[in-house]
Amino acid sequence: MDPNRVNVPAMAPQALERALTLPAIVYSDPSWFEWELGHVLGRHWQLAGHMGQLPRPQSFASVQVNRKSVLLTRDGHDQVRAFHNVCRHRGGPLVLEHGCGKTLQCKYHGWTYDLTGQCKKAGEMREAEDFDPSQMKLFELPCAVWHELIFVASSTPPPFEEWLGGMADLLKPNPLPMPYVRTVSYEVACNWKVYVENYLEGYHLPFVHPGLNQLLSYNQYKTQLFRWYSHQSSPIQSDLYGDGQAHYIFMYPNMMLNILPNRLQSNLVIPLSPTTCRVVFDYYTHQTSVLDRDIAFSDEVQGEDIHICERVQQGLMSGAYQAGRISPSQEKGVWHFQELIRAAWDAHVTS
Ligand code: FES
Numbered sequence: 122m123d124p125n126r127v128n129v130p131a132m133a134p135q136a137l138e139r140a141l142t143l144p145a146i147v148y149s150d151p152s153w154f155e156w157e158l159g160h161v162l163g164r165h166w167q168l169a170g171h172m173g174q175l176p177r178p179q180s181f182a183s184v185q186v187n188r189k190s191v192l193l194t195r196d197g198h199d200q201v202r203a204f205h206n207v208c209r210h211r212g213g214p215l216v217l218e219h220g221c222g223k224t225l226q227c228k229y230h231g232w233t234y235d236l237t238g239q240c241k242k243a244g245e246m247r248e249a250e251d252f253d254p255s256q257m258k259l260f261e262l263p264c265a266v267w268h269e270l271i272f273v274a275s276s277t278p279p280p281f282e283e284w285l286g287g288m289a290d291l292l293k294p295n296p297l298p299m300p301y302v303r304t305v306s307y308e309v310a311c312n313w314k315v316y317v318e319n320y321l322e323g324y325h326l327p328f329v330h331p332g333l334n335q336l337l338s339y340n341q342y343k344t345q346l347f348r349w350y351s352h353q354s355s356p357i358q359s360d361l362y363g364d365g366q367a368h369y370i371f372m373y374p375n376m377m378l379n380i381l382p383n384r385l386q387s388n389l390v391i392p393l394s395p396t397t398c399r400v401v402f403d404y405y406t407h408q409t410s411v412l413d414r415d416i417a418f419s420d421e422v423q424g425e426d427i428h429i430c431e432r433v434q435q436g437l438m439s440g441a442y443q444a445g446r447i448s449p450s451q452e453k454g455v456w457h458f459q460e461l462i463r464a465a466w467d468a469h470v471t472s
């Protein structure tokens with residue numbers, strides 16, 4: 122990305138009370154998008170899956186993380202690891218879907234590896250000089266498991282404990298982990314940051330979500346900022362979910378945890394192109410009897426968000442809009458996210 126293509130004042134750090142939004146170009150420019158994949162998504166923890174995909178010792182599964190095929194394994198001692206799903210021989214795939222067993226066999230020429238990534242057998246290689254399969258390991262990635270959720274990073278992310286700093290206290294009253302029950306996903310015709318920023322404020326609740334707004338308390342809606350995540354919360358009163366507290370946690374750069382009484386929903390915002398993204402909702406709950414109603418109501422709210430996000434994308438691409446102002450009381454979560462993007466950009470242009 123050529124630094125001269127973005128408006129430099131809008132990319133400098135912004136005080137909340139004076140903040141401008143990010144410039145419109147970063148919501149549709151193809152070279153900016155490629156920069157983000159490498160420097161924002163590629164340098165942070167990404168939700169890769171959940172333990173339901175590795176249901177017993179010696180399970181393995183292939184997943185996509187930031188447009189790369191990643192292999193997750195759970196060995197006989199329940200240690201979870203992540204690897205590039207790439208054979209050390211000529212780059213073939215080890216796993217196409219999921220399975221169970223002590224070894225993985227490459228789909229191309231049959232080299233085998235154990236679940237720690239160690240090459241165990243490489244056929245027809247006797248005449249290869251200075252070749253020792255015991256020196257061959259799959260390319261391992263940083264991996265962490267937290268409340269049954271599996272996180273992977275493709276380069277050097279912040280330490281996992283730092284990334285989550287303070288969240289354990291925040292979530293203490295909630296019965297986590299909960300069992301995985303279902304996935305629903307949506308394609309949205311907007312840049313991934315439009316979707317994230319929409320999530321990061323309750324300002325639009327009365328205008329976009331009349332139904333949800335009746336369950337939450339706009340006046341008691343609060344946003345707290347942490348180093349790598351933000352936390353929105355509100356009391357909730359609902360026949361469907363029960364009465365309690367709704368938590369909306371955004372974990373930079375592209376994941377959310379929505380916790381309502383007795384139910385957890387993770388959202389992963391996957392950039393597909395500069396102007397499209399996919400949002401994957403995984404549901405976790407003990408109370409499966411209300412799952413269909415929960416999904417139907419979430420679907421209604423999601424439809425409202427998709428509609429407004431797609432219109433915002435069109436507005437950002439209208440050529441008329443350059444950047445706007447932020448509400449310090451209602452949009453500090455948006456500001457926090459945009460400041461993290463600005464810091465990533467600053468680190469890039471000053472390195
Ligand atoms: S690429 Fe894996 S065995 Fe050849």
Ligand SMILES: [Fe+2]
Nearest residue numbers: 319329330426
């Ligand atoms: Fe919304």
